[in-house]
Amino acid sequence: MAVYTEIGDDELDDLLHQYDIGRALSCKGIAEGVENSNYLLHTTGGYFILTLYEKRVNPADLPFFLGLMDHLAGRQVPCPTPIHGRDGAALRAVAGRPAAIIAFAEGRALTKPGPDHCQRLGAALAELHLAGSDFTRERPNALSVGGWRPLFEASRARADEVAPGLAAELEGELAALEAGWPGGLPEGVIHADLFPDNVLFLDGRINAFIDFYFACNDAFAYDLAICLNAWCFEKDGSFNATKARKLMAGYQGVRPLEAAEMAALPLLARGAAIRFLLTRLYDWLNQIEGALVKPKNPLEYLAKLRFHRDAGGPGAYGLDA
Ligand SMILES: Nc1ncnc2c1ncn2[C@@H]1O[C@H](COP(=O)(O)OP(=O)(O)OP(=O)(O)O)[C@@H](O)[C@H]1O
Ligand SMILES: N[C@@H](CCO)C(=O)O
Incomplete structure (x- = not known):
């Protein structure tokens, strides 16, 4: 707990x-x-x-x-x-x-969201992005590409206790992301942690987004990439292309993606994967006694990271860039 x-x-x-x-x-x-x-x-x-x-x-x-x-x-x-x-x-x-x-807020977080839920999520996420445009406070994303290396350094020495070779793989991944991280994409306020447990559904509709405590200013498409990771993989680790297509369609029905956002999506999804891998890895290695909290599995996000590395392009997510 x-x-x-x-x-x-x-x-x-x-x-x-x-x-x-x-x-x-x-x-x-x-x-x-x-x-x-x-x-x-x-x-x-x-x-x-x-x-x-x-x-x-x-x-x-x-x-x-x-x-x-x-x-x-x-x-x-x-x-x-x-x-x-x-x-x-x-x-x-x-x-x-x-x-x-x-x-x-009334509603239930879904343990097994379906394609239609992903479509609703996409549309509501785009609406959130548009609604934030006249919010005047700003908060840079402390957990974007510049924040990953310090987080990695805090776990590097013990990373291989979680999976052999993990430290070396993360080192290579970080170097690639730091070198190629896209700039200049449309940005504004993003939720940055929109996992199924932070979306409460009531009668099939989204009744509440909760847990805004990672919200910040960053690329809109990065928020979409976070959702892609959190909503479009099955429990067995397989990628569900139908859910991804629905997520993208829902989003684009409200806010069409620019060509540069689509092209950047595989890299953004890799970044979104390493961000959660690194916070989970840190928490896994630094468990707080007595907090009664079950740490989340970092390796789930290693598998997602590898998927995006091999994805080949935005077509893998149902986008025609
Ligand atoms: N406004 C709300 N209305 C109803 N339930 C809520 C609300 N805020 C939080 N909860 C409940 O509390 C739980 C934990 O809240 P929240 O996700 O904000 O915690 P957290 O510790 O920041 O978690 P996370 O691991 O998702 O970052 C939620 O899963 C939900 O059950
Ligand atoms: N949503 C995060 C935990 C809270 O930030 C995760 O699943 O790793």
Whole structure:
């Protein structure tokens, strides 16, 4: 269970005194997630999510994340809003951690998304990209190509404990990505972690995007590449070309890709694969005792990386570049 920080009863009561959402009836740790401590908070005013921000979140970035959620929700992007206290602020401190209360969103994360879900995802992702265009805060992507080598260095010495030869393969991959990483693509605000567990479906439709805590400014097509990896491979590791085609069609129905974005997609997908491989590898090698969190398998992303390296071109994803 991803609960790194416990909250005392008095701390919770003190927190709720700052809001108009009633008094606490229960507050239970949520099993899902690996990054932050999340609680399902039930008050006399309804249900909420209480999040305490942990290691990978820089407190200075929180106004960007919380402001973005307010901004997108105001533009009909399905996304829960932060609750503002009586003083107007959404960001607080609880148990020594930065914290926020977020509206509870109905819906279920899909364990096995189908092609039609991928199409809906594509369309909603493009709408998110367009809706972010007049968001005025900026946050560079700390986990883009410039951030991968330091992350790799933190795991390099022990990488071969996870798979023989992994360090050498990652070294070669990083060098290729650093040399060829595309610039000048259309960019704006991206979600940057839009995995199936961060999309809540209700009656077959997307009811909420959650977990905006990697959102940043970067290439739109990189966000699409992250989704390609997270949604279009089966549990056995095989690539599902139908899902990829649907994802692309959904996206392009709202925001057509430029030729340069299509051409860059195989490389962007390799980059998106190494980004999650590296954070998973770090977490695998540096597990936090007592956090009751199950680290995710880095090797799932090694297989995806190899797939894109051999893909041959954007046609593999159903695109005619
Ligand atoms: N606004 C919300 N409404 C309903 N449920 C939510 C909401 N926010 C979070 N959750 C629930 O809490 C879980 C963990 O939230 P979240 O994905 O933000 O955590 P995380 O630790 O940042 O996880 P991740 O590993 O995806 O980065 C979600 O899977 C979902 O079940
Ligand atoms: N979505 C990430 C975890 C949270 O960043 C992963 O699956 O590795």
